[in-house]
Amino acid sequence: xxxxxxxxxxxxxxxxxxxxxxxxxxxxxxxxxxxxxNVLDELDYAVELxxxxxxxIAIDRELVFGSLPTVEQLxxxxxxxxxxxx
Amino acid sequence: xxxxxxxxxxxxxSTDALRYYEREGLIAPTGKSEGGYRLYGDxxxxxxxxxxxxxxxxxxxxxxxxxxxxRRRETAxxxxxxxxAIEKKLQLETKIRAMKAxxxxxxxLIADCADATHPVEECPILAALEQTDAPTRAASRP
Numbered sequence: 001x002x003x004x005x006x007x008x009x010x011x012x013x014x015x016x017x018x019x020x021x022x023x024x025x026x027x028x029x030x031x032x033x034x035x036x037x038n039v040l041d042e043l044d045y046a047v048e049l050x051x052x053x054x055x056x057i058a059i060d061r062e063l064v065f066g067s068l069p070t071v072e073q074l075x076x077x078x079x080x081x082x083x084x085x086x
Numbered sequence: 087x088x089x090x091x092x093x094x095x096x097x098x099x100s101t102d103a104l105r106y107y108e109r110e111g112l113i114a115p116t117g118k119s120e121g122g123y124r125l126y127g128d129x130x131x132x133x134x135x136x137x138x139x140x141x142x143x144x145x146x147x148x149x150x151x152x153x154x155x156x157r158r159r160e161t162a163x164x165x166x167x168x169x170x171a172i173e174k175k176l177q178l179e180t181k182i183r184a185m186k187a188x189x190x191x192x193x194x195l196i197a198d199c200a201d202a203t204h205p206v207e208e209c210p211i212l213a214a215l216e217q218t219d220a221p222t223r224a225a226s227r228p
Contacts, residue, residue: 008168008169044179047179047180052180054169054173
């Protein structure tokens with residue numbers, strides 16, 4: 001499973017919550033790949049996924065959160081997806 | 087202090103536009119003349135320039151209002167404004183992508199109608215648009 005966080009550099013809300021979300025995601029799913037993407041470097045990809053607001057989170061190349069979720073919301077989304085894939 | 091007419095001249099907008107901005111909460115008079123006319127402060131000119139330039143960059147009036155509020159917020163920083171600019175760019179790029187898809191759909195319809203001398207009731211473009219899976223629908227899919 002791949003989790004991609006789209007952020008804009010200098011976004012204070014991104015930096016504050018990023019670490020706790022990353023830790024929660026890595027702890028929830030084994031062999032999860034966590035990627036942090038500067039939206040300006042990956043603009044075409046962000047548009048392709050439908051990212052319109054920042055920060056945003058995609059799971060397995062599907063936009064799931066248009067704003068930063070809570071740790072619980074991310075955990076739930078990951079579990080749901082992991083259960084679906086099993 | 088400027089009257090609405092003077093402000094319109096200085097900011098190069100119509101008085102109607104200024105009244106509209108005022109109704110939308112983007113500008114406000116700072117006082118009234120003895121005759122009861124609205125008067126605007128010196129800061130109104132750069133504020134209107136900001137509104138106009140932001141509109142040219144695709145910001146809606148509601149979004150511009152947020153930018154103006156953000157400018158007054160003590161805890162806000164340049165990064166907050168930059169983030170809104172990046173989000174606007176994402177929206178514009180999404181629209182450009184959708185419009186390119188529409189343009190390609192039109193290319194296909196135009197190519198289908200190579201013989202423009204058909205009577206209109208046999209027009210392949212109109213026939214294609216009637217189909218459930220017309221090229222325009224196919225193009226709008228992600």
